[in-house]
Amino acid sequence: MTTRIGVITFPGSLDDRDAQRAIRLAGAEPVALWHGEHDLRGVDALVLPGGFSYGDYLRAGAIAAFAPIMSEVKDAAAQGMPILGICNGFQMLVEAHLLPGGLIRNAHQQFIRRDQRLRVENASTAWTNAFDEGDEIVIPLKNADGGYIADAETLARVNGEGLVAFRYLGVNPNGSLDDIAGLTNERGNVVGLMPHPEHAVEPGFGPGTPAAMRSGVDGLGFFTSAISAVVAAAA
Secondary structure, rough: OOEEEEEEEOEEEEOOOHHHHHHHHHHOOOEEEOOOOOOOOOEEEEEEEEEEHHHOOOOOOOOHHHOOOOOHHHHHHHHOOEEEEEEEEHHHHHHOOOOOOOEEOOOOOOOEEEEEOOOEEEOOOOOOOOOOOOOOEEEEEEEEOOOEEOHHHHHHHHHOOOOEEEEEEEEOOOOOOOEEEEEEOOOEEEEEEEOOHHHHOOHHHOOOOOOOOOOOOHHHHHHHHHHHHHHHHOO
């Protein structure tokens, strides 16, 4: 049975089609969903894609967190469905309190675009089980509001309880506390990160590697992980 992964489009989403393509390349069926509906169409997992939902008014992801479909997203998260928030989707997840902390303007007040090295800190989530803890991967980063913040108590908790999914390596591009690039919830089904795995899934279109220009496909593991998690849950 084919795994069906929904991708929610919000006004201002830019990377929803890219996420759908990544899902297809991983071997699952992408299902287009709309922010203004209350129907997840029976999907097995969800992706909240990158972009500038609602123009990033108030704060990036703040308005989207109250979109009609987010009621169903919260219910699905509580039931253990794998949910991935990428960049603006990560911002939505923290604004909806599905992940702790917050995301603010980059430290240097500039939009950043770079191929970013990451270290996998938690390889036991629904979106990271294809990796090993400590793996180093490279996927594109592009954001203006990616600085992760949290109060001292929350920061101690995410570090102490293994909720940090990814850390920046080589350079901290946006001033995130403790080099945090992505988080997971306690259950491991909800993951958010600022870099874009959907842009590193196909040879010829990803980051450069020592083997060849634009040959990096480290992002594909996110989506094959979700497929494995869904299959394992159904077994």
